[in-house]
Amino acid sequence: MSESSKLSKHSEEGKRVKMGPRTLIIPEDWEDVAFEDAIELNPSYDKPDRESFAFLPMDAVDEDKQTIEYWMERERDDCTSTWFTNGDTVYPKITPCTENGKIALIEGVETEFGSGSTEFLVFHPREGITDDRFVYYLSNLPDFRAVTISLMEGSTGRQRVPSDVFEGGIHIPLPSLAEQRHLADILSTVDEQIQQTAEIIEKRDELLTGLKQDLLLGRSGTDQQEIQMGPKSVWIDSSWDVSKLGDVGHDGEKSFVDGDWVESDDMVADGPYQLIQLGNIGIGEFKGECDKFVSEGFFQENNCTLVEKGDLLISRLADPVLRTIEVPEFEKKSITAVDIVVAKVDESAWDKRYLRFLLNSKVMSDVGGALATGSTRQRISRKNMETITIPKPPRETQTQIADVLETAHTEVKAEKRYKENLQDLKRGLMQDLLTGKTRVNIN
Template structure:
């Protein structure tokens, strides 16, 4: 894209040069920070207004205004907003994730929201809500904001002083309008492409699931004689296949009783064994990264749950409830599991075949309805042991495994391509926003297109 004909030094390192004619300001001179709610003094306290909790603000500018409360309930302890304000989340990780929104369609034009929102009201003649939206969408704003956060852990916040003193280069108002319109249009195109790739990924996942489910319940021979399995969700199974409970196919082992560990058993990396948790198992993959480590003494205390190649592991409670992983790699670190997982050992069929069976659609449904937890999904080892799998002969198990590997390998390659495309599109989107609001590209010649589109 074309650049501006002339630039000047901004005096700000990360901004570098900006177009001549753009004015350098601190953000407080372009917008009022956290306006006073005193302007509501004459309103009836029973009047309903929009209520904006953090979950009502999206990472792409979405805003849910469906919640309402009377002013009397929210005027103390909440952040005041009105139509035309620009807000962003100041707390981690919401800031880093880009939660922000323009206030529009508020009930009565007024709202109150979580105190973790910072409010900016454009000053007349200086900037607009739409342009502020894109300024605060810039990767530079979020990245620099992260460096200024204070507090500990999940309570780190961007201070108001950072926002007040944040340097911006403001073009003339007509140019701000042109830039905002350009970004509206171009990011919408990118977002549409990202949505297409995500739909493709979802279709590929559904196809992958169907390939696995059919292979481990109906086999690979379309002309095979079938017989009733005696299980409603399984229907007919090929003749010669056995339908058996998992507890007759494998030994289930997990941390129980005194063998559970406490914080006193946790050590630093390199000083003990990896302990897998629910977050280490996703999409069939067992990851040993970002793990907890326990002392060698505690590790040796429970040899029956020490991980070995060809073990199958399942999450029985926690964030990735029902996820199943297969230890395919022969070279793994010394590792065990925490009480939220269970290991399948002494497997009487091909371990990888059991892994595939546990990922079939019918068993995924059984797992979902077996949740006995409240806010934390949970199922017992006894429940898992009673799940049933359909087992062909050992040679046919190998044929199924080989077939699924080949078929899902192709699907996984297509999925990886789509995921790469999403990453590149998102990088393109971020770069476009940054270039436009810092004047690295000139979009003024595109303004007529915006007018025509309007």
């Protein structure tokens, strides 16, 4: 039977649960119970007579995957007052960890009991009342997290969730133990798929990083030559030429120039030219939207550089320096900010995709970072950027390299989109399953 066939929608009518300041509507056959009647907060454990225990620092919880990435070991006397065992959920009580979701289900503790950061709250399922995975998923419910965040106390930047908010102040929806286990099974299945996809992405990213270095620098060949890229010595294919970065533009004016100096007073509500800013320059991808504009008069008076589809935009500011995008097609005409270099590439000599991959590679980030200066914001001057020596494979080879890397990038992006879709599915399922909007047919 598929997971979807086990689920059914229930009526919008039901009883109300006061989860702190929030009200949830749950099925009539579910219980409305005080948090502490279903879940024990910060339980006291009789620890075995051991010299050392597993220790969980806050940094070890990955907020994206909500998994424990590593364990430390501490002598018994160096452990904190925070203790847990397998099946408990650790919940961060301090900002910004609470907001970021550093929540984890404790599994695989070999020392039977473990200790952790004092900034964790420990949720222990009460035997015969709550399932351990149900407690974990309930603590991830957006409503539950929003309530605990709204009840934080303390000075700005060091706010904490006080333990007493769980003493009568928060009620939770509670289905039967059998239904808890079934809905936890469904959410666990989605979690497993997310984790498997994340592992695939991580492996492909590692392979892609190595592939980039080998292909972009021609490392697969046996005959190599050493070139100086800024302060960095790099080996490339001995049959390749080299070029200065400033020479990638086609002949003519404004083929490798800084963007334009635009101040806030120069902007208008909705002019004919949009301003591409540093925040729009991702690593190989245009980010966000353009929400700043200038007039035709400003463009003409300041002899601005028109940014066109296919131009390369190269950031002079970290982080990282030299990150590059190829300009997509826009409805409006565009200009760009002064800390971005506009490169109008000579396509008879260069495949723009090869240049984009090269400029976004680790070796170029290292070169750009080494040449950047500034006490507060590190930037590289266009003059210094122009002098960087880069490899120049034959035009046909550039295209072959770009084709391979484009295919590999497309595959990674597809996996990332799939992971994002699974995360969206999980959020929706949690909201519906944990409030009883969607029921699990357990018979």
